[in-house]
Amino acid sequence: MEFLAPTTWADALAAKAACPGALPVTGGTDVLVEINFDRRRPPALLDLTRVAELRDWAPDRGRIRLGAAVTYSRVIDELATALPGLAMAARTIGSPQIRNRGTVGGNLGAASPAGDSHPPLLAADAVVEVASAARGVREVPVAQFYTGVKTNALAPDELIAAVLVAPPRGPQQFCKIGTRNAMVIAVSAFGFALHPDRRAVGTGIGSAAPTPRRAEAAAEFLAGELDAAGLWESRGELPDGLAREFGHRVRAAAAPIDDVRGSAAYRLHSLSVMARRAATWAWNDYRRAA
Amino acid sequence: MTSAVPNSAGASETTASRGRVGDSPLRPDGLLKVTGAFAYASDLSRDDMLWGATLRSPHPHARIVAIDTAPALAVPGVHAVLTAADVPGENAVGLEHLDQPALAEGVVRYQGEAVALVAAEHPETARRAAARIVVEYEELPAVTDPRRALEPGAALVHPARRDAGGNLVREVRMRRGDPAPTAPVVVALDFEVGMQDQAFLGPESGLAVPGADGGVDLHVATQWLHVDQRQVCHVLGLPPGKVRLHLAGVGGAFGGREDLSMHAHACLLALRTGRPVKMSYSREESFFGHVHRHPAWLRYEFGAERDGTLVYARADILFDGGAYASSTGAVVGNGGSLGLGPYRIPNVHVDARGVYTNNPPCGAMRGFGCVQAAFAHEALMDELADAVGVDPVEIRARNGMREGDTNITGQVIDSAAPVAELIRIVRDMPLPPGSPPEPDLRELPGGVGNTTHGEGVVRGIGYAVTYKNVGFSEGYDDYSTARVRLEVSAGEPVATVHTAAAEVGQGLITVEQQIARTELGVERVVVQQADTTVGSAGSTSASRQTYVTGGAVKAACEAVRDTVLARAAGMLQRAAADLRLDGDKIVDVSGEVLTGVADVLGDEAVEETLEWRHRPTAPLDEETGAGDAHVQFAFSAHRAVVDVDVELGLVKVVALDTAQDVGRAVNPDAVLGQIQGGSAQGMGLALMEEVVVTDGRVRNPSFTDYLIPTILDTPPMRIEVLEYADPHAPYGVRGVGEPPTISSGPAVAAAIRAATGKALRRVPVRPEHITGA
Numbered sequence A: 001m002e003f004l005a006p007t008t009w010a011d012a013l014a015a016k017a018a019c020p021g022a023l024p025v026t027g028g029t030d031v032l033v034e035i036n037f038d039r040r041r042p043p044a045l046l047d048l049t050r051v052a053e054l055r056d057w058a059p060d061r062g063r064i065r066l067g068a069a070v071t072y073s074r075v076i077d078e079l080a081t082a083l084p085g086l087a088m089a090a091r092t093i094g095s096p097q098i099r100n101r102g103t104v105g106g107n108l109g110a111a112s113p114a115g116d117s118h119p120p121l122l123a124a125d126a127v128v129e130v131a132s133a134a135r136g137v138r139e140v141p142v143a144q145f146y147t148g149v150k151t152n153a154l155a156p157d158e159l160i161a162a163v164l165v166a167p168p169r170g171p172q173q174f175c176k177i178g179t180r181n182a183m184v185i186a187v188s189a190f191g192f193a194l195h196p197d198r199r200a201v202g203t204g205i206g207s208a209a210p211t212p213r214r215a216e217a218a219a220e221f222l223a224g225e226l227d228a229a230g231l232w233e234s235r236g237e238l239p240d241g242l243a244r245e246f247g248h249r250v251r252a253a254a255a256p257i258d259d260v261r262g263s264a265a266y267r268l269h270s271l272s273v274m275a276r277r278a279a280t281w282a283w284n285d286y287r288r289a290a
Numbered sequence B: 001m002t003s004a005v006p007n008s009a010g011a012s013e014t015t016a017s018r019g020r021v022g023d024s025p026l027r028p029d030g031l032l033k034v035t036g037a038f039a040y041a042s043d044l045s046r047d048d049m050l051w052g053a054t055l056r057s058p059h060p061h062a063r064i065v066a067i068d069t070a071p072a073l074a075v076p077g078v079h080a081v082l083t084a085a086d087v088p089g090e091n092a093v094g095l096e097h098l099d100q101p102a103l104a105e106g107v108v109r110y111q112g113e114a115v116a117l118v119a120a121e122h123p124e125t126a127r128r129a130a131a132r133i134v135v136e137y138e139e140l141p142a143v144t145d146p147r148r149a150l151e152p153g154a155a156l157v158h159p160a161r162r163d164a165g166g167n168l169v170r171e172v173r174m175r176r177g178d179p180a181p182t183a184p185v186v187v188a189l190d191f192e193v194g195m196q197d198q199a200f201l202g203p204e205s206g207l208a209v210p211g212a213d214g215g216v217d218l219h220v221a222t223q224w225l226h227v228d229q230r231q232v233c234h235v236l237g238l239p240p241g242k243v244r245l246h247l248a249g250v251g252g253a254f255g256g257r258e259d260l261s262m263h264a265h266a267c268l269l270a271l272r273t274g275r276p277v278k279m280s281y282s283r284e285e286s287f288f289g290h291v292h293r294h295p296a297w298l299r300y301e302f303g304a305e306r307d308g309t310l311v312y313a314r315a316d317i318l319f320d321g322g323a324y325a326s327s328t329g330a331v332v333g334n335g336g337s338l339g340l341g342p343y344r345i346p347n348v349h350v351d352a353r354g355v356y357t358n359n360p361p362c363g364a365m366r367g368f369g370c371v372q373a374a375f376a377h378e379a380l381m382d383e384l385a386d387a388v389g390v391d392p393v394e395i396r397a398r399n400g401m402r403e404g405d406t407n408i409t410g411q412v413i414d415s416a417a418p419v420a421e422l423i424r425i426v427r428d429m430p431l432p433p434g435s436p437p438e439p440d441l442r443e444l445p446g447g448v449g450n451t452t453h454g455e456g457v458v459r460g461i462g463y464a465v466t467y468k469n470v471g472f473s474e475g476y477d478d479y480s481t482a483r484v485r486l487e488v489s490a491g492e493p494v495a496t497v498h499t500a501a502a503e504v505g506q507g508l509i510t511v512e513q514q515i516a517r518t519e520l521g522v523e524r525v526v527v528q529q530a531d532t533t534v535g536s537a538g539s540t541s542a543s544r545q546t547y548v549t550g551g552a553v554k555a556a557c558e559a560v561r562d563t564v565l566a567r568a569a570g571m572l573q574r575a576a577a578d579l580r581l582d583g584d585k586i587v588d589v590s591g592e593v594l595t596g597v598a599d600v601l602g603d604e605a606v607e608e609t610l611e612w613r614h615r616p617t618a619p620l621d622e623e624t625g626a627g628d629a630h631v632q633f634a635f636s637a638h639r640a641v642v643d644v645d646v647e648l649g650l651v652k653v654v655a656l657d658t659a660q661d662v663g664r665a666v667n668p669d670a671v672l673g674q675i676q677g678g679s680a681q682g683m684g685l686a687l688m689e690e691v692v693v694t695d696g697r698v699r700n701p702s703f704t705d706y707l708i709p710t711i712l713d714t715p716p717m718r719i720e721v722l723e724y725a726d727p728h729a730p731y732g733v734r735g736v737g738e739p740p741t742i743s744s745g746p747a748v749a750a751a752i753r754a755a756t757g758k759a760l761r762r763v764p765v766r767p768e769h770i771t772g773a
């Protein structure tokens, strides 16, 4: 197995173009597991850890540009305010060791339906910045990034450069169910964001469909009801019935399976509870922020 | 009395003082383990060694039509490929029955059964070559539901046993008192316990080094060197003198290292290649490389007076033994003879069975047959409490055994049986505070998953008690051998202790040192590496080593001391009974120094080797189960406090408090360690630990999906240790390691029932069992 170790972004893209079968590795917390289990034998590994550009985050034309190789630990420490939903998700990922190595870019690269970055990125309308040597940069809205079970929208010569997320205009929440209280793969997960500036609601469902996905209809329903009741302005209490109905509609958006981690029925049930609670907490934060 | 109070520094302070019995000297392996410097079996290495790999069956039951090893042999770097045809001795191993081939012969009976071996220059080469071996299988119908294994017409896992029990490994019947008892209050339930794994942290590993004499030295992580030796000899066709076993660093055991794993395999490869061969399982392979705890199906009925006093108990217990017997027979013996718990029950009817299936083989695990039963009898005890309107503590206190009672096999409990005291102690411990108004997520069910901020959270409290046999039962000749030498080195007396007892992380080496210091008065005690050049110490299981090997070391020390003092008595013209060993001196009863140990010994060593036995036990009667089957009984009680998010079915154990009688705490810190670890392991079974097997196939052979509790799942524990010395045991000790694993899980399950109001008749309790979705 060849080991490619570019030190600049241009070299990395060139290497990927020259050897499209090369498997990028950043934190290696997915890649090394697969290699150790002999599930994957790529012709080459493309080590991105020497590419400094990927390790930074910065405000960029009204958005936060989060380099693909920024670790979860840094998201938690440095971006809890700027990317609250993602930071909440990052806190639930693996163990301290995994959070020190694992990256949001790697989570997108793996594109597992159980990846915890996805629900908050979906809820926050994030955009994935990808690049290739031949065609340069393109921006893929995150909802279009997940194309199937553990597949994504990258072309063989492309790499993930960054994630672009607008700063929050309202409260965000992230909830994740696991069968133990830490260090667990999600049985189901839910990301939620209020966008009062647009009078919109963002959602993201994890581990309950072949890909991470939104609950579009539920989000529109809730935003619409809030609008109709004048609640965006009045910041009145979120009616319990409305939160409950939102939960049911989120559940309806999911298409889970039974597996060793949990039953489909439980995944659906837990999503409706998480969605109700997340919406309520976020709404209460919105009220308090007034 | 030793007690540990959570979060109060100093409560279990180490008494390094003199390191005698009753002190807690620091363990030699402690610092090494926490700094990562300890050499485990997986760290064994020789410059010229080869690596072994195992090809395993993908099928739960299949005929082996043909094996083509040529493609594997053709891989550069491969030195040998072996199948059943290459076994020089008898291809049969097993703890109770030699029913398991070292390498599958003609048929595979469970997914993961070893079929062929490869030795190669590099572990990766060995694995890849193993994958190139072509095995042609013809799949056979698999017996995967143990509840149907005994039905007439069921396929036989071992057709040769057609007239010898068929799929029945063992049945134990307990009959006592009135065969048709009646009672005014009757409660009953069915319970199911999932398959738990020992989940030791150090996967199976060892190094076999061929000897010039045609024999082999095997360095291996195990629980009982001599039982391994016997089986490896059998497979290799070599006498014991040519198969020498040495204990390598053990990373936990819990019963999972009682059976052979890579032992015979590495030896076969080493003898074939003439090179040292190392085998080290991955975590995934480990799940197929050792037995698990038997899943069990239990049907219980209690009849009682209106005040809750038990009149009768009936139980039907079924253990799934999987493809090979391992220690299923003894597990059935325990389930049958102890499976009604530590209660006074005049009329008893118990049937316990263990069966063969094509599921993964099950065998020893901490708590050994009592764990499964305790979930059922403790759940039913709570039902009874409810039915008669007595609280769960009082019903246990009322029915709990007392010293002098007879248990269900008719054996008199002839030392402390403080059931009522233990359960009341845990009841009276302070309860943890309720959740603060804005709790840290880590204190809530769901943890950092942020699934509740208090919504849906209900607190529940549950209780459980247990008793467990210590040592090997049912007439087994259960002994240990110790060799102790006293000599003077650099002017200082040094004791050397040599046994074959496996230190598996429980602290036995320290205990041996403490005993030698106590008996010989010396400061310096060297414990030699355990190996088979000294006689058997028996197994590091059944909570027995401090008792049995401790007893052997004590006895050997006494023999050495007697010799030294007799010599001193001769030199000093005093009666030996007036003399004592104290450091490097020989003193009289008043402490006056009479002479130096060096003056008595000169440059000669005094050495004694002896076998030590606890009092004998008797078999269980075939028809009635009667018999003084057990050596000793150890009692414990737990109180669990849980917060359950009843809407999501997520559980946070808030407190797991316990009281246990240990007879005598030889090493109080080690006692607390055993109780903490055992409690966590029992809690794990109640909450999350299960090897999920569907149609004979394991679905979660990894720590990704076989979950064990993390620090965020493990609550603070209040531990109260009673020391009611057992007059029959050395120093009065009582086995410690297993009871906490037995009573903790049922207490957690009871607490979840209390919080949710759900019956919860299966463990592990999964979120969907609580939510109903």
Ligand SMILES: Cc1cc2nc3c(=O)[nH]c(=O)nc-3n(C[C@H](O)[C@H](O)[C@H](O)COP(=O)(O)OP(=O)(O)OC[C@H]3O[C@@H](n4cnc5c(N)ncnc54)[C@H](O)[C@@H]3O)c2cc1C
Pocket (backbone or CB within 6 Å): A023, A024, A025, A026, A027, A028, A029, A030, A031, A032, A033, A048, A068, A092, A093, A094, A095, A098, A101, A102, A103, A104, A105, A106, A107, A108, A109, A110, A114, A115, A116, A117, A154, A158, A159, A160, A161, A183, A184, A185, A186
């Ligand atoms: C013990 C353990 C616990 C875990 N717990 C969790 C958890 O709780 N939640 C969770 O979501 N995940 C978890 N994971 C999975 C993993 O840690 C995450 O998916 C993590 O985000 C991967 O990041 P990484 O940098 O390590 O990725 P890597 O392993 O380096 O790469 C992952 C994938 O992304 C690709 N890739 C990486 N960088 C790029 C790039 N710049 N462009 C294109 N492709 C790229 C790789 O080729 C690979 O396919 C866990 C893993 C382990 C081992």
